[in-house]
Amino acid sequence: MKTKTFPRGIHPPEHKHGTEDKALEALPAPEKVVIPLHQHFGAPTAPLVKKGDEVLLGQKIGEAKVLFSASVHSSVSGKVKAVEDFNHPLGKPVQAVIIRNDGEDRISPELQGHDAPFSLSPDDIRQKVKEAGVVGLGGAAFPTAVKITPPKDKSIDTIILNGCECEPVLTADYRLMMEYPEDILKGAELDRIATGAKKIIVGIENNKKDAFEIFRSQNPGFAFETSLLKTKYPQGAEKNLISALLKREVPRGGLPFDVGVVVQNVGTAKAVWDAVSQGRPLIERAVTVSGTGIPDPKNLLVRVGTLFQDALDFCGGAKDGSNMMIMGGPMMGLTQWTTEVPVIKGTSGILAWAETKPARERACISCARCVTHCPMGLVPTQLMKYIKHDFLDEAEAWGALDCVECGCCQYSCPAKIPLVHWIRLGKNQIIALKRKKSA
Amino acid sequence: MMANNVMFLKSSPHFQDHDSVPKIMYVVIISLLPAIAASFYYFRLKALFLYLACLLGCLATEAIFLKVRKKPLNSLWDGSAIITALLLAMTLPPDLSLELAVIGSVVAVALGKQVFGGLGHNIFNPALVGRAFMQIAFPVAMTTWSAPVTLSLDAVTFATPLGNLKFQDAISQGTLTSLPELLWGNIGGCIGETSALALILGALFLLFKRVIDWRIPAGIILSLSVFTGIFWMVDANKYAIPVFHLLAGGLLIGALFMATDMVTSPISTRGAWIYALGIGLMVGIIRLFGGFPEGVMFSILFMNTFVPLINRYTRPRILGERRQA
Numbered sequence: 001m002k003t004k005t006f007p008r009g010i011h012p013p014e015h016k017h018g019t020e021d022k023a024l025e026a027l028p029a030p031e032k033v034v035i036p037l038h039q040h041f042g043a044p045t046a047p048l049v050k051k052g053d054e055v056l057l058g059q060k061i062g063e064a065k066v067l068f069s070a071s072v073h074s075s076v077s078g079k080v081k082a083v084e085d086f087n088h089p090l091g092k093p094v095q096a097v098i099i100r101n102d103g104e105d106r107i108s109p110e111l112q113g114h115d116a117p118f119s120l121s122p123d124d125i126r127q128k129v130k131e132a133g134v135v136g137l138g139g140a141a142f143p144t145a146v147k148i149t150p151p152k153d154k155s156i157d158t159i160i161l162n163g164c165e166c167e168p169v170l171t172a173d174y175r176l177m178m179e180y181p182e183d184i185l186k187g188a189e190l191d192r193i194a195t196g197a198k199k200i201i202v203g204i205e206n207n208k209k210d211a212f213e214i215f216r217s218q219n220p221g222f223a224f225e226t227s228l229l230k231t232k233y234p235q236g237a238e239k240n241l242i243s244a245l246l247k248r249e250v251p252r253g254g255l256p257f258d259v260g261v262v263v264q265n266v267g268t269a270k271a272v273w274d275a276v277s278q279g280r281p282l283i284e285r286a287v288t289v290s291g292t293g294i295p296d297p298k299n300l301l302v303r304v305g306t307l308f309q310d311a312l313d314f315c316g317g318a319k320d321g322s323n324m325m326i327m328g329g330p331m332m333g334l335t336q337w338t339t340e341v342p343v344i345k346g347t348s349g350i351l352a353w354a355e356t357k358p359a360r361e362r363a364c365i366s367c368a369r370c371v372t373h374c375p376m377g378l379v380p381t382q383l384m385k386y387i388k389h390d391f392l393d394e395a396e397a398w399g400a401l402d403c404v405e406c407g408c409c410q411y412s413c414p415a416k417i418p419l420v421h422w423i424r425l426g427k428n429q430i431i432a433l434k435r436k437k438s439a
Numbered sequence: 440m441m442a443n444n445v446m447f448l449k450s451s452p453h454f455q456d457h458d459s460v461p462k463i464m465y466v467v468i469i470s471l472l473p474a475i476a477a478s479f480y481y482f483r484l485k486a487l488f489l490y491l492a493c494l495l496g497c498l499a500t501e502a503i504f505l506k507v508r509k510k511p512l513n514s515l516w517d518g519s520a521i522i523t524a525l526l527l528a529m530t531l532p533p534d535l536s537l538e539l540a541v542i543g544s545v546v547a548v549a550l551g552k553q554v555f556g557g558l559g560h561n562i563f564n565p566a567l568v569g570r571a572f573m574q575i576a577f578p579v580a581m582t583t584w585s586a587p588v589t590l591s592l593d594a595v596t597f598a599t600p601l602g603n604l605k606f607q608d609a610i611s612q613g614t615l616t617s618l619p620e621l622l623w624g625n626i627g628g629c630i631g632e633t634s635a636l637a638l639i640l641g642a643l644f645l646l647f648k649r650v651i652d653w654r655i656p657a658g659i660i661l662s663l664s665v666f667t668g669i670f671w672m673v674d675a676n677k678y679a680i681p682v683f684h685l686l687a688g689g690l691l692i693g694a695l696f697m698a699t700d701m702v703t704s705p706i707s708t709r710g711a712w713i714y715a716l717g718i719g720l721m722v723g724i725i726r727l728f729g730g731f732p733e734g735v736m737f738s739i740l741f742m743n744t745f746v747p748l749i750n751r752y753t754r755p756r757i758l759g760e761r762r763q764a
Contacts, residue, residue, distance in 0.1 A: 012454050168454060239758060249759045324447040331452045338446070355447040362460045362517070363559030367701045368652070377757045379706060382750070399757045407452025414458045415559070421450045 003206050005230035006240040009375050010408045012168050012233055012331065014207060018297040019171045019290050024179055026301045027314050029076050029101055033305030034086050035061065036096040039344040040141040042068030049097060053080045056108035058281050061097050064133070070143045070345075071133040073281035074108075075303035076101040087341045089308075089327040089334060096342070099305070111279040117190060118222075125194040125276055132275030133345075134282050138162060138236065138265035139328055141346035144272060147264065148194040150257050156195040157260040160245060161188050161269055163204040163211065164229060164236030167329025170349045172286035173266050175299045177204070177211040180270050185220045187269030190276050192222075195262055200224040202266075203245050207231040233331060234406040238263045240375045252402055282345055289315045293322030293352035302343045308350050309339040324355040331407045359416040370409035370419060376402050380409035380419045387426030392433060400426045460558075463701075464518025466648050470641035471525050471696065477624050477634035481587035482533045486630045489528045492537040496544025497524035504553040519558045523547050526566035526696060529631020530689060530736070531573075534585050543573040563743045564700050567736050574736070584627040599628045600687040604679055605732035611676060621686035632692045642695035651699035654708060658715025659694040659722070660685055666723035678727065690722060693735035703743045710746075710753035717742045 038044035045062030049055055055074040062072030078101045086096040114120060114128070130145035150156045161184065165173040177184065188200045204212040206228055215226045227245055229235050239250045241263060248259040256263050264272075267286055274280040283304050290297035295316030302311055308325070312318050318325070318339075326333035327347050343350075370380035378399045386395040400423055409419045478486040501520040505512050527547050531540060547569025555561040574581050584599055598607060600616035609615040620626050624634025632638070645651045663684055670678040684690065698704060698718055705714050718738045725734025 010456075012456075243758065251761070252757055252759045254759065323445060324453070326453060328451075330454045333451055333453065335448045335450075335453070336446065337448055355453075358449070359455065359459065362514075363557065365460055365463070365559045365701045366704070366706055367463065368706045371706055371755065375758070377755050377760070379754060381706065382754075398754060399760075402757050402759070405451070407454075410452050411455055412458075413455070414460050414463055416455065416459070418450065420452060424450065 001228055003228050003230040004244045005232055005235065006244040006375060008373050008377075008408070009232045009234060009240070010373050010411050011231075012411060014231075015169045016171050016174070016207070019288055019299050020174055022175075022297070022299050024172075024175045024286055024299045024301050027303070027306060027311060029103070029105070029303050030306050030310040031101050032081070032098065032307075033076050033101060033303060034096050034098050034307060034342040035072055035075065035305035036086065036088050036094045036342060036344060037062040037072055038088075038094045039072065039304070039346065040070040040135040040143055042066070042070065042143055044095065045069055045072050047083050047095065047097060049080050049083065051080055051082055054078070055080060055099060057105045058111045058283060059108040060110070060281070064130070067146060068143060070135045070145075071131065071281075073133055073283050074099060075283035075305050077104055077106040078102040087338055089336060089341050089344060089347065091334070111281070113278040113280075114276060117186075117273075117276045118193065120193070120276065122194040122196065125190050128276045128279070129272055132271070132279070132281040134268065134271045134275050135345050136265055137267035137271060137285055137345065137348070139332065139346055139348055141344075144264070144268055147262060148191050150195055150262070154257045155260060156197045156257065156262055157199070158246065158262075159188050159191045159195065159197045159200045160241060160261055160263045161200060161202040161266055162236050162238075162241055162263050163202055163208070163215075163266045164241065165208070166205060166233045166236040167331055167348070168233075169290050169351055170288045170329045171290075172288040172299050172348055174208050174211055176267050176270060176286050177208070178214060181214050181218050182220055183273045184266045184269045185215070185218055185224060186277070187271070187273035188224065188264065189220070189222050190272050191262060191264055191269065197262065201245055202226045203229050203241055205229050205231045205235055233408065234375055234404070237375060237404055237406055239404070252399070285343070285345060285347065287311065287343060287347055288349040289351075290349065291326075291351035291353040293319045293324075293354060295319060302347070304343060304345055306343045307339065308336065308341050308343065311343065311350055312339060312352070318352045321354045322352045324353055326351040331411070332405060361417055362415040364415050364417060367414060369412040369414065373408040373412045375406060375408060376404060378403060380423065381417075383426065384417060384419050384422040387422050387429070392426065392430050395426045396430050400430060403427065461517045463650055464522060466650050467522050467645065467696070468518060468525065470645045470650075471522075471529070473637040473640045474529065474631050474634060474692070475525065477637040478529065478630040481589055481624060481633060482630045483588050485533045488537055489531055489533070489535065489540050489630060490525065492540040493524040493528040493544045494521065496541040497521070497527070497548045500545045500548040501553070504549065504557070508553075508557070510557065514558070517558065519552075520548060523552070523565045523569070527569045529692060530566065530570050530629045532581060532584050533587075533630050534583060535580055539573065539577050539580055543569040546572040559702055561702055562746070563740055564697050564703050567697060567740050570736055571740060586627055587625055587633070589625055599732065600626055600683075601726065601732040604687075605726075610679060615679060615683065616687065618682060618686060621683070629689065632689045635686045635691050638691045638695055645695070645699075651695070652704070652708070652711050654711040655699045655704060655715045656694040658712050659690075659698060659719040662716040662719030663690065663723050666720055667727065670727060684723070684726065688733045689735040693739055694718070698739050698742070703746060705746050705749045705753065707750070707753040707755050709755075710749040713749055713753065714742050714746065717745070
């Protein structure tokens with residue numbers, strides 16, 4: 001069968017065998033959860049509870065005050081121990097609600113499902129998604145209610161369900177596709193209704209052929225297409241996925257809206273379905289716990305706010321000598337300095353391994369491998385040089401802000417230059433400069 | 440708790456492939472071995488001593504610079520100085536005295552590479568800088584040729600195929616070197632450039648390992664063939680057939696191993712084409728109309744100067760970018 005793909009990219013080792021055949025397993029709710037009030041792209045939420053309050057499972061504890069935000073809900077029932085700053089996997093401590101779990105899972109009465117979700121209006125669907133605090137579960141945690149609200153001047157024709165999971169090691173999305181294909185498709189159908197799109201395309205990489213077959217055999221009562229994609233990184237990057245499936249190019253600085261597309265991760269689609277059909281807020285997600293430092297790698301359904309340590313303990317605890325822990329995948333994940341950090345809505349994986357001394361960095365020899373592999377068509381080495389020498393205007397003209405930080409350049413760099421690090425630095429400087437100018 | 444409390448923090452990506460600068464350099468060195476073997480066969484000990492002299496000159500100069508610049512001394516073994524030494528030796532005439540070879544090596548590494556800041560920062564191919572210096576400083580020694588030992592000629596001096604073409608009217612005399620001789624390399628010339636087959640064999644390995652960009656040799660061969668082909672079609676009694684130009688002299692070693700030097704060639708594919716077509720054209724002009732019989736060295740050095748400019752104007756198209764009409 002012919003597979004679709006995008007130009008350039010890389011083929012990192014997959015390392016998915018450790019967990020791909022392990023069904024999702026619910027991690028028992030821990031005694032204590034730490035739920036950050038900021039887990040998404042956009043503004044933080046305002047706390048609705050204070051120390052000593054009793055909270056119920058699914059109760060809203062952080063209110064989204066603006067459009068670009070997402071409400072936060074309690075993932076257990078119990079008593080609020082504190083509302084204070086706590087370690088956050090993104091680095092900086094963030095205000096969090098710390099709850100002692102009473103173990104009873106008393107469900108909040110505010111959770112209301114709907115018997116015929118497909119009969120809801122687009123606004124009703126968006127409202128329910130917004131209430132449930134659903135965000136993109138692929139990693140960027142973009143508020144889903146915003147994503148399925150196309151601007152008035154754009155018409156959406158296609159919903160792309162992103163089942164690529166192109167990051168090595170991670171298998172959580174794959175398990176969701178194997179175990180909940182119907183929920184995922186129904187979520188996509190709700191997206192389709194909300195956006196007025198005409199069709200749904202499910203894109204799945206070739207290394208997950210059985211998930212592809214399962215989706216192809218689904219008969220949910222509405223139309224959708226399933227498309228097989230080449231196993232290549234970063235196949236699941238939004239703009240590359242659109243180019244692979246539809247041969248459309250999202251304009252520089254634009255969004256998928258601009259080419260009539262909404263791309264949604266399969267896990268997010270399931271969350272949309274759960275939110276609208278059951279009124280269930282986003283309080284749990286699939287997480288792959290793996291890596292050579294994990295004795296018993298697993299795919300877990302983890303409640304938001306569970307500390308990494310609890311998830312690690314459930315998988316046999318990190319092995320001696322494991323000195324590197326990542327939230328996310330090995331290509332784009334974030335290293336963690338402590339295991340006392342909570343699982344958030346954007347946590348797709350917890351990986352641990354022993355890192356040896358980093359390879360020695362040498363001078364760029366202009367081999368152009370970074371150029372050959374950059375899925376965005378950038379010249380990473382040139383960006384690095386511009387940014388290193390403070391030529392920020394040139395760096396911007398050469399597309400620094402188009403960089404999606406996928407890491408293909410650095411993966412293939414024989415001089416072992418931290419290209420992504422430099423470009424990220426440059427992006428931050430360029431954006432800061434712009435803010436200053438417009439202020 | 441994680442058993443080890445000291446956690447390793449770094450920014451993504453956390454996977455990297457296993458290639459490295461030294462690995463690339465050693466692949467290039469391996470690819471030179473067939474041509475080096477051919478030079479031993481045709482020029483025997485003369486070749487061996489030239490290689491040793493150049494290796495000594497290049498590695499010693501590199502070591503001194505690394506020491507003075509307080510750089511890690513093990514960079515000496517990143518392979519780049521060895522490549523410079525081998526390539527320089529391969530482009531020297533067999534009877535060159537060894538002290539001149541050492542002087543050329545010092546210039547190659549010192550002025551060709553280290554003064555710019557070392558590997559990766561140089562504008563020109565270091566081996567060619569050394570050779571260009573020698574060509575100007577020791578013009579007689581650098582153009583005195585002797586026959587390969589396999590020819591068992593007594594003549595003290597001997598013409599290269601290109602010299603024969605330019606100065607001895609080889610076409611009308613009927614003494615133009617035949618193509619099989621050019622292929623095998625049983626001819627006069629610089630020690631490492633004579634055997635076309637050995638060079639091609641090594642380059643195939645480089646192409647297979649994706650160390651060199653095929654567009655560069657392809658572009659050079661294309662433009663040189665078209666340029667010399669036009670003149671050959673106009674007057675075949677005066678101008679040699681293009682395939683002669685491709686196989687004779689330093690064209691192959693230049694197109695396959697020198698113009699393809701990553702550091703001194705363009706980054707983008709469009710840039711590679713511009714650079715390569717320029718080199719081929721320059722070689723054609725110098726060989727047909729210049730004062731020298733050969734022009735590969737100057738052509739590559741000349742186009743090296745344009746690489747930063749070419750890079751600047753051949754930025755690849757960014758995904759989603761619309762080209763201005």
